[in-house]
Amino acid sequence: METKPDYFQANKELWNQRTTVHLDSAFYNLEGFKKGETVLTPIELSELGEVKGKTMLHLQCHFGMDSLDWARRGAGVTGVDLSDTAISEAQKLNAEMGLDASFVCCNVLDTSAHVPGQFDIVFTSYGTIGWLPDLQPWAQVVAEKLKPGGLFYIAEFHPVVWMFDDEFTRIAYSYENQEVIITENQGTYTDRAADIKGKEYSWNHSISEVLNALIGAGLQIEQFNEHMYSPYPCFRNVIEFETGKWHIKGLEGKIPMVYSVKAKK
DSSP: OOOOHHHHHHHHHHHHHHHHHHHHTTTTTTHHHHHHHHOHHHHHHHHHOOOOTTTEEEOOOOOOOHHHHHHHHHHHOEEEEEEEHHHHHHHHHHTTTTTOOOESOGGGGHHHHSSSSEEEEEOOOOOOOGSSHHHHHHHHHHHHEEEEEEEEEEEEEETTTTGGHHHSSSSOOOOOOOOOOOEESSTTBBTTTSSEEEEEEEOOOOOHHHHHHHHTTOEEEEEEEEEBBBBSSOOEEEEEETTTTETTTOTTTTSSSSEEEEEEE
């Protein structure tokens, strides 16, 4: 009988490799960020609003650029991520930039065991929940870590986008979470030729699954938006139709590419 792979461990190893490549990439433009350029997109900046003086928990924060951008805007930020390489780099960046964010390495589903206290805001964005097989324990973590009256915010790539094959030529996967999606990886979205190989494991979560997980955890949905573009050129076959806005070539303005949810405890 075939043993079930450790999905999280396999993904962690891939993200450790990716982090090393991402640090030096034009995509992340770390040097520009250090000089004061923002890395947050107009979507979350306009929808989440003022964060000054608020505490924020950033789930699945990668190597911390978004967390540190929020910290520069006056939030007291704690970031968590599965990748120990990413967290180590985030801690170095925080020290180098003289900010006071803190970073914790753990599986997002184990956050409550590693991060004490509750927060005014729980935040997550872009390419996060697809690494989780089940959203109910995730939503439970969100609820546990929010203060009463606190705000949860997610901006995430739309499940319609994840239905396509890599080249966006055909529908390859189901809209809803029917099975683990196993892909053989080569390179990364910042450098397709990077020497990164390995299996990755992901899941597609329908909008109803996301909303019902949050509602089931006791949160009240305040806002749900769908955006017809991606704020990042992280997919194949993209074209920039306005500064900072990308469509898939041949599907321009036809499919939603990002959705966002604001919910209150």
